[in-house]
Amino acid sequence: MAERERPDGTEPEEQGQGQQPSTPLDEAAAWAQLIAAYDDEPESGAGSWPAAEDLPAADDDAPDDAEQATPDEPASAPPAPKTTSIVIHPVIAGPRDFEITEEDEGHFVPPEPPPLPETDVTTKFAWLAVLGGPALIFAFILLQQELPWWAITTGIGGFIGGFATLVARMRPGGDDEDDLPGGGAVV
Numbered sequence: 001m002a003e004r005e006r007p008d009g010t011e012p013e014e015q016g017q018g019q020q021p022s023t024p025l026d027e028a029a030a031w032a033q034l035i036a037a038y039d040d041e042p043e044s045g046a047g048s049w050p051a052a053e054d055l056p057a058a059d060d061d062a063p064d065d066a067e068q069a070t071p072d073e074p075a076s077a078p079p080a081p082k083t084t085s086i087v088i089h090p091v092i093a094g095p096r097d098f099e100i101t102e103e104d105e106g107h108f109v110p111p112e113p114p115p116l117p118e119t120d121v122t123t124k125f126a127w128l129a130v131l132g133g134p135a136l137i138f139a140f141i142l143l144q145q146e147l148p149w150w151a152i153t154t155g156i157g158g159f160i161g162g163f164a165t166l167v168a169r170m171r172p173g174g175d176d177e178d179d180l181p182g183g184g185a186v187v
Contacts, residue, residue: 130158
């Protein structure tokens with residue numbers, strides 16, 4: 001016969017060995033009691049913890065353990081305070097009380113950026129074609145106009161031609177240019 005295991009994980013013993021059978025819990029009655037007592041207020045003066053956890057009342061007339069200890073025997077523990085009090089300290093200064101000082105410690109002024117390098121006319125027209133070709137087609141679409149053949153040819157051809165011009169005119173070598181002044185010693 002399959003019986004429940006005990007909470008400590010051991011098997012229950014057979015009932016015929018002199019032990020009385022444990023009474024089964026009536027779960028329905030326990031739940032009904034909990035639900036019935038749900039809205040009840042606790043009794044005044046009753047603690048919400050077991051009585052075993054209550055501290056013994058301190059008698060003012062009873063001598064402390066420290067007073068009873070002889071000079072040869074040190075006190076086992078410091079005496080407990082007779083009263084409990086909460087001390088609330090006022091907040092002197094907090095993070096919201098911070099004030100910015102108006103001292104100017106030398107405001108940083110960035111230097112003027114160097115001027116853009118001068119470009120030649122071919123590079124300017126190449127950029128105009130790369131950006132202007134798609135802009136022309138986009139303008140026809142936004143204005144809901146029919147795209148004529150010359151707008152399509154100018155837009156796509158300008159983009160491809162401008163891009164090819166910019167790629168062809170790129171400087172070869174990247175950062176390894178020999179004509180930079182102050183580039184260091186050449187061995």
